[in-house]
Amino acid sequence: MITIDEITIIRDGREIIYDYSEQIPAGSITVIVGPNGSGKSTLLAAIAGDIAPDKGTITIDDHHPILTSASTLAGIRAMAVQNQSFVLGFTVREVVEMGGNSAEVLEALELSELADRLVTTLSGGEAQRVAIAQAIAQGTPVLLLDEPLASQDIYSRRKIIELLQQRAESGTTVVVVAHSSETELTWADKVVNQFH
Amino acid sequence: MKKSLPFIFLSCAFFISLSIGATQIADFWTALINPGSNEILWQIRVPRVTAAVIVGAALGVAGLLAQGACNNAVAEPAILGTSAGAAFGAVLAISVGLVEVGTVGAIFCGTLGALLATSLTFKLAALRGALSSFTLIIVGIAVSAIFTSFVGIASAMASRAEARSISFWSFGSLALITSENLIGVSITTTIGVAIAWRIAPFLDRLSLGDATAFHLGTDVSRIRLLALIGLSIAAGGAVSTVGSIAFIGLAAPHIARFIYGPSHRQLVVHSAVIGALIVVVADTVSRTIAQPNELPIGLATALLGAPVLIALVAVKNNVWRTQ
Numbered sequence: 171m172i173t174i175d176e177i178t179i180i181r182d183g184r185e186i187i188y189d190y191s192e193q194i195p196a197g198s199i200t201v202i203v204g205p206n207g208s209g210k211s212t213l214l215a216a217i218a219g220d221i222a223p224d225k226g227t228i229t230i231d232d233h234h235p236i237l238t239s240a241s242t243l244a245g246i247r248a249m250a251v252q253n254q255s256f257v258l259g260f261t262v263r264e265v266v267e268m269g270g271n272s273a274e275v276l277e278a279l280e281l282s283e284l285a286d287r288l289v290t291t292l293s294g295g296e297a298q299r300v301a302i303a304q305a306i307a308q309g310t311p312v313l314l315l316d317e318p319l320a321s322q323d324i325y326s327r328r329k330i331i332e333l334l335q336q337r338a339e340s341g342t343t344v345v346v347v348a349h350s351s352e353t354e355l356t357w358a359d360k361v362v363n364q365f366h
Numbered sequence: 367m368k369k370s371l372p373f374i375f376l377s378c379a380f381f382i383s384l385s386i387g388a389t390q391i392a393d394f395w396t397a398l399i400n401p402g403s404n405e406i407l408w409q410i411r412v413p414r415v416t417a418a419v420i421v422g423a424a425l426g427v428a429g430l431l432a433q434g435a436c437n438n439a440v441a442e443p444a445i446l447g448t449s450a451g452a453a454f455g456a457v458l459a460i461s462v463g464l465v466e467v468g469t470v471g472a473i474f475c476g477t478l479g480a481l482l483a484t485s486l487t488f489k490l491a492a493l494r495g496a497l498s499s500f501t502l503i504i505v506g507i508a509v510s511a512i513f514t515s516f517v518g519i520a521s522a523m524a525s526r527a528e529a530r531s532i533s534f535w536s537f538g539s540l541a542l543i544t545s546e547n548l549i550g551v552s553i554t555t556t557i558g559v560a561i562a563w564r565i566a567p568f569l570d571r572l573s574l575g576d577a578t579a580f581h582l583g584t585d586v587s588r589i590r591l592l593a594l595i596g597l598s599i600a601a602g603g604a605v606s607t608v609g610s611i612a613f614i615g616l617a618a619p620h621i622a623r624f625i626y627g628p629s630h631r632q633l634v635v636h637s638a639v640i641g642a643l644i645v646v647v648a649d650t651v652s653r654t655i656a657q658p659n660e661l662p663i664g665l666a667t668a669l670l671g672a673p674v675l676i677a678l679v680a681v682k683n684n685v686w687r688t689q
Contacts, residue, residue, distance in 0.1 A: 220577060244583025251577050257437065258573040258628035268571055268582055305581070 171196050172217060172312065172343060177226030179212055186212045189226070190364065196311075198359035199334055199344040210347040211252065214314050217345065218249045230312055248308035252316040252347075254301035256289040262300050265289050269307035278333050279303050280326075295321040302330060312343045319348060331357045368625065372639040376419070379643055383415045383650040388657050417543040417551065418649045419642040421604045422614060424555040426622075426641020427562050428601035429615030430633050434569035435593035438499040442615035443601035446506040447483040449615075450513035452598075452605035453535040455479015457520045468542065468607070473550035476606020480598040483513050488594060496576075497590075537662030538609035540649050547607050554603025559638060561596030565589050566630035573628065611648075612664040614641045617671035624678040644671050 172194035179187040186209040194200045202210045215221050217228055219235030228235060230246055238246070248269065256265070263285040266272040276282045279299050284292070289300060298321050305313060313334075319327045334344050335357060348355070355361050385394045389406050397404035425443065432441040432448070443449045456476035465471030487509045491502040517535050568589045571579040576586050601615065618641035619633060626636050648666035655661065 215577075218581060220580065240580055240585045241583040244581065247581075249577075249581045251575070251581075254578065255575065256573075257439075258570075258623075260570070260573075260628050264629075265574070268574070301578070304578075308582070 171231060172345070173227075173229045174213075174217070175227045175229075177216065177223035177228060179209070179216060179221065180224045181212065187216075187223075191226075192362060192364070194343060194345060195360070196343045197338055197341045199338045199346065199357065200360040200362060201346045201348050201355055201358040202362045203348055203355070204363060205349075211316050214249070214316050214345065214347050217312075218247060218314050219243050244308065244310070246310055247312035247314055248305040248310040249314040250298075250301040250305040250316065250318060252298075252320070253294075254297055256292070256297060259288040259290045261286050262289055262292070265300055266303045266307050269304035270309050272303070272307055275303045275306045275333075278306075278336075279329060293321075295323065295326065298322070299326065299330070306333065306337065311341065313337060313345070315344070315346045317347055317349070319346075372636060372643055376639055376643045376646065379646045379650070380415055380419065383418070383646050384411050386650065386654055387411060388653070413545055413548055414540050414543045414649070415646060417540055417548055417608065418646045420548065420551050420555050421540070421608050421611065422618070422642035422645030423638035424551065424558055424600040424604040424641075425611060425614035425645070426618030426637035426639075427555075427559050427634060428597040428604070429617075429641070430619040430622075430630070430637040431558070431562050431569075431593045431597035431600070432615060433619055434566075434572060434630055435590050435597070436499055436502050437572055437575070438503060439620070440503060440616070441499075441506075443480075443597060443605075444510060444610065444612060444615060445503060446597075447487045447509035447513055448480045448598055448601045449605045449610045450510045450517060451483020451486075452476040452480035452602040453517045453610055454513045454520065455482070455602070456606035457517050457535060461520050461523070468544055468547045470546070470550040470553075473554060473603050473606045477554060477599050477602030479513075480602030480605065481595065483509055484594050484598050488590075534609045534662075536610055537664035538605075538611035539660070539663055540608050541653075541660060543608070551603045551607045554599050558596045558600025558603070559634060561592055561599070562634045563631070565592050565596070566634055569593070569630040570628070608663075610664065611645065611667055613668045613671045614644055617667075617675045618644060620675055621671075621678060 174190060174192040176189050176191050177187060178189055202213060204210050216223055219238060222236040233246055235243060262281055263272050266276060276285055281299060281303055284296060302315060302318050318330055322330065338344050391397055391404055391407050397407050402408050429442045432443055432446055433439060455478050456472050459465045459475035460467050460472060465475055487506045491497055491505040521535065568584045571582050571584045572589060580586050619637045621640050622633050622636035626632050644667055648670050649663050652661040652663045652666040
């Protein structure tokens with residue numbers, strides 16, 4: 171269970187999120203939707219422990235992400251950022267293995283054929299799938315994905331959604347940021363649309 | 367075979383460098399297996415060529431740490447102000463009579479100067495929030511210029527000959543190496559390499575960006591601090607012993623990356639070996655090409671390393687992608 175309790179986040183003098191509360195149930199898929207600049211990604215970053223709320227608290231079960239060490243946090247939540255860029259020529263397999271065991275997730279996301287390709291040579295959609303694969307490979311109870319479907323074709327979207335559904339069924343709490351225009355959200359257990 | 371090639375080249379270069387110079391050593395191999403039998407070989411060339419290996423390894427690993435910590439292809443000790451800070455620390459301490467040139471004390475002061483300058487670069491670059499690679503490089507160049515000016519001023523004002531010349535601090539020289547130098551620079555190099563080896567897997571993750579590295583469990587600030595300490599100790603020890611030798615910190619990690627890929631554990635070893643190889647060859651060239659004069663070694667390292675780097679970029683340029 172992720173509990174967001176009356177948080178306010180101010181960035182560069184602008185109130186991005188104000189006095190916001192939400193409960194995200196365990197073992198479900200929650201999709202946060204809203205237009206650009208509405209604070210969806212900021213909320214996800216706060217849940218991940220990247221940024222501290224100026225007011226209020228966020229907890230993942232009993233852990234406060236912002237007060238938890240990076241190594242402990244990596245066993246609790248995994249996150250795939252939007253527009254993951256790669257500067258060094260690791261292979262797809264090497265990058266996914268930085269998260270954990272790669273074989274299963276590479277196959278599930280149809281990245282097996284790309285496993286030995288350098289990540290610096292991938293297209294935007296492929297690079298995003300590698301970032302998702304790496305986060306899933308971490309095998310954490312909470313999975314946070316920032317716009318995972320944005321650069322994907324219909325077939326890849328379906329594959330990603332199927333994999334997220336499987337993860338949720340096996341107990342993983344999945345939180346996804348998406349544009350509502352990207353896809354029908356019937357696959358989500360909960361849709362949060364406070365960010366408009 | 368590919369993995370051992372630089373080791374083989376380094377071994378060959380080491381013995382060739384020992385065997386050639388202004389004075390011909392009669393019966394070289396016999397003299398080599400009898401320590402102390404030939405004064406020029408054992409008192410001058412062995413310490414000098416050994417220093418070339420150690421200094422090259424130190425600068426190669428320092429460059430790797432700089433590039434890894436900054437996640438930037440052009441970062442190196444000279445760009446981040448580390449080399450200029452080391453030269454300033456050493457020349458100031460020598461000028462005021464605090465330490466003697468070539469001693470462990472001078473190396474200590476050089477390392478402190480390197481730490482000061484590198485920390486200053488990182489602090490100033492982060493003044494406006496998150497550390498950006500671009501700001502880091504710009505600030506590093508400025509800090510380097512300031513400390514280089516300080517070195518020039520301190521050298522010009524020093525009455526003590528031991529403070530050495532601005533040419534020494536700017537282009538480097540292995541001509542005055544002693545056995546005591548070797549002890550100090552060996553210690554700093556070992557510490558730098560050990561830190562690099564320890565944090566290498568975290569530098570792999572840092573290449574994915576600070577946010578992703580953090581999500582994978584990396585304490586980004588701590589790793590960057592350790593890298594800063596490691597590169598300052600490695601480069602500081604080297605620069606305070608032989609002056610600033612250009613290009614090794616930039617070229618050695620890139621050449622190693624082009625040949626062996628981006629994994630930092632492997633790159634620690636290969637950057638050290640390739641750095642050592644370039645310095646040994648450059649030193650041999652610099653002391654033999656214009657006999658009886660000796661060229662500053664920094665000129666030779668740039669002349670040798672640059673074409674290799676350009677050739678590798680031309681042939682295979684997808685190892686480090688800039689945005």
